[in-house]
Amino acid sequence: MSAELVLTASALAAALAGFPALRRRLQLSRAKHRSLAGHSRMAKRVARWMPALHYDDHQFFAADGAPDDVIVQRKLGFERLSQRLRDRAPQTLALGQQTIDGLPDMRFTSRYRIPFPFSAYAKAHLPMGSFWASAQGVTLTDLDGNEHLDLTGSYGVNVLGVDFYKACMAEGAALGGTLGPVLGGYHPCVADNVARLKALSGMDDVSFHMSGTEAVMQAVRLARYHTGKRHLVRFTGAYHGWWEDVQPGPGNPLPPRETYTLKDMDDRSLQVLRSRRDIACVLVNPLQALHPNRNAPGDSTLMDGSRSAHFDRAAYTRWLQQLREVCTERGIVLIFDEVFVGFRLAQGGAQAWFGVQADMVCYGKTLGGGLPVGVVCGRRRWMERFREDRPADICFARGTFNAHPYVMGAMNAFLRRLESPEVRALYDGLDARWAQRLQRFNQAMRDADLPVQAEALSTIWTLNYTQPSRYHWLLQFYLRTHGLALSWVGTGRLVFSLNYTDADIEEAIRRFIAAGQQMQADGWWWNDRGLTHRGIRQQMARELLDAKTRQVWHRLTGRQTA
Numbered sequence: 122m123s124a125e126l127v128l129t130a131s132a133l134a135a136a137l138a139g140f141p142a143l144r145r146r147l148q149l150s151r152a153k154h155r156s157l158a159g160h161s162r163m164a165k166r167v168a169r170w171m172p173a174l175h176y177d178d179h180q181f182f183a184a185d186g187a188p189d190d191v192i193v194q195r196k197l198g199f200e201r202l203s204q205r206l207r208d209r210a211p212q213t214l215a216l217g218q219q220t221i222d223g224l225p226d227m228r229f230t231s232r233y234r235i236p237f238p239f240s241a242y243a244k245a246h247l248p249m250g251s252f253w254a255s256a257q258g259v260t261l262t263d264l265d266g267n268e269h270l271d272l273t274g275s276y277g278v279n280v281l282g283v284d285f286y287k288a289c290m291a292e293g294a295a296l297g298g299t300l301g302p303v304l305g306g307y308h309p310c311v312a313d314n315v316a317r318l319k320a321l322s323g324m325d326d327v328s329f330h331m332s333g334t335e336a337v338m339q340a341v342r343l344a345r346y347h348t349g350k351r352h353l354v355r356f357t358g359a360y361h362g363w364w365e366d367v368q369p370g371p372g373n374p375l376p377p378r379e380t381y382t383l384k385d386m387d388d389r390s391l392q393v394l395r396s397r398r399d400i401a402c403v404l405v406n407p408l409q410a411l412h413p414n415r416n417a418p419g420d421s422t423l424m425d426g427s428r429s430a431h432f433d434r435a436a437y438t439r440w441l442q443q444l445r446e447v448c449t450e451r452g453i454v455l456i457f458d459e460v461f462v463g464f465r466l467a468q469g470g471a472q473a474w475f476g477v478q479a480d481m482v483c484y485g486k487t488l489g490g491g492l493p494v495g496v497v498c499g500r501r502r503w504m505e506r507f508r509e510d511r512p513a514d515i516c517f518a519r520g521t522f523n524a525h526p527y528v529m530g531a532m533n534a535f536l537r538r539l540e541s542p543e544v545r546a547l548y549d550g551l552d553a554r555w556a557q558r559l560q561r562f563n564q565a566m567r568d569a570d571l572p573v574q575a576e577a578l579s580t581i582w583t584l585n586y587t588q589p590s591r592y593h594w595l596l597q598f599y600l601r602t603h604g605l606a607l608s609w610v611g612t613g614r615l616v617f618s619l620n621y622t623d624a625d626i627e628e629a630i631r632r633f634i635a636a637g638q639q640m641q642a643d644g645w646w647w648n649d650r651g652l653t654h655r656g657i658r659q660q661m662a663r664e665l666l667d668a669k670t671r672q673v674w675h676r677l678t679g680r681q682t683a
């Protein structure tokens with residue numbers, strides 16, 4: 122740093138010392154990640170500004186400037202792919218067609234599985250079934266009898282294999298069936314669930330809810346109640362469910378309110394936590410360790426192929442330790458949102474795996490033994506819903522279906538089975554086993570000369586692409602025709618259940634290679650070396666600007682431009 126710069130910086134620091142509020146404001150700005158994901162307000166503005174852009178049937182094939190022979194190759198390949206998707210699953214697709222009209226969730230997922238400029242054309246020609254008839258082992262079977270390896274992981278619920286959950290659900294129904302819909306009072310198995318969850322989480326109290334979203338809501342509400350502070354801190358890109366305060370950017374129609382979105386794994390965020398007095402809690406989703414400061418890696422954002430993920434266990438552990446220290450120092454409630462990773466990384470969840478104890482932990486997904494659930498475990502001082510000395514000042518959190526007998530029964534079956542030798546065996550040596558599988562997958566992709574490499578947090582994998590392209594998102598369609606089922610997020614999130622055997626992994630690799638080679642042969646990964654991530658982004662920016670100009674022109678004149 123030059124002498125003048127040092128002088129300027131120290132002069133600025135001295136000036137700011139006299140204005141603590143300004144200093145804290147500046148500190149906050151510096152602790153924001155520079156991406157749009159780190160700037161919720163700006164991201165919402167950009168989302169509102171973004172014009173519709175739909176490639177026509179020429180642009181769709183030539184978006185990267187590929188030569189004519191490659192375009193022909195792509196068109197032929199596309200026709201085959203489209204036909205294959207239709208031929209193999211007529212009944213599955215017919216039911217989708219019949220239902221989509223009344224099911225906005227299905228319309229959303231079918232639209233947002235790919236980047237929006239491609240989506241209208243692809244949706245018309247690449248139908249993807251959304252119905253399943255049965256599941257067993259590590260497979261899902263559609264209505265036409267096509268068997269797929271299940272990489273959806275049921276949004277993360279399926280940690281131990283579908284048959285495990287079927288058994289838990291049946292046991293839960295048998296247990297809870299004696300009470301049926303009796304709510305308000307508790308089934309006796311609740312006592313056992315509370316005892317087991319206290320032991321597993323190392324916490325004093327347990328609170329039952331109906332979804333992960335609700336559990337996080339309750340944890341944050343309690344933190345605000347007990348600290349008397351309003352703001353929550355979340356880290357850039359982290360998902361904590363779909364309620365307002367944890368989703369301050371696009372996706373939520375309201376403007377950001379009492380939420381600070383800070384840079385993950387960054388000293389400046391620690392400084393904010395050290396210096397501000399309005400922070401009630403810090404929310405941590407340990408799944409972000411795989412891609413700090415980035416949103417969930419869906420294929421809809423795979424515009425140029427520059428997606429990257431990398432997990433550094435030592436660095437993330439250090440980060441959690443630092444958060445622990447600063448939260449203890451400042452009386453901020455540290456909440457681990459283990460809705461996704463709980464019971465997946467280890468039986469004791471992320472707390473045990475990273476060796477860091479939170480003040481509250483949220484669980485969900487798998488803990489319901491296959492039924493919907495959200496759970497908060499926490500220290501007594503944060504979990505109480507009333508105050509002895511101010512009886513009217515309560516923190517209300519009740520829900521009709523909390524602690525439903527069937528859910529409690531299935532949870533009880535889940536928790537008891539966790540102790541069984543068969544389940545323990547799945548966790549034994551889990552890290553080494555999955556690290557070796559990841560290596561094997563990546564080696565196989567390299568050997569097959571495919572531009573695909575996986576990064577993983579244990580059994581949660583994300584695919585990175587080793588060359589720029591505008592068409593990586595197409596891989597999910599080829600994978601489907603080769604019997605691999607992904608969630609609508611696509612190749613950004615492959616979720617394996619722990620009951621995958623080595624032979625199952627080999628079969629998955631074989632299908633990946635077959636799908637990838639077909640995509641390669643159809644010309645989608647053409648690259649003349651002139652194609653760069655930056656070049657693709659610049660071209661996208663030009664296209665969007667053009668589209669915006671046309672949109673404004675149309676609005677002003679009522680006429681379309683040529």
Ligand SMILES: Cc1ncc(COP(=O)(O)O)c(C=O)c1O
Binds near residue numbers: 276332335461462486
């Ligand atoms: C980390 C995390 N928190 C909260 C949620 C919300 O849970 P639910 O979908 O059960 O409301 C999810 C869901 O994916 C999640 O992954």
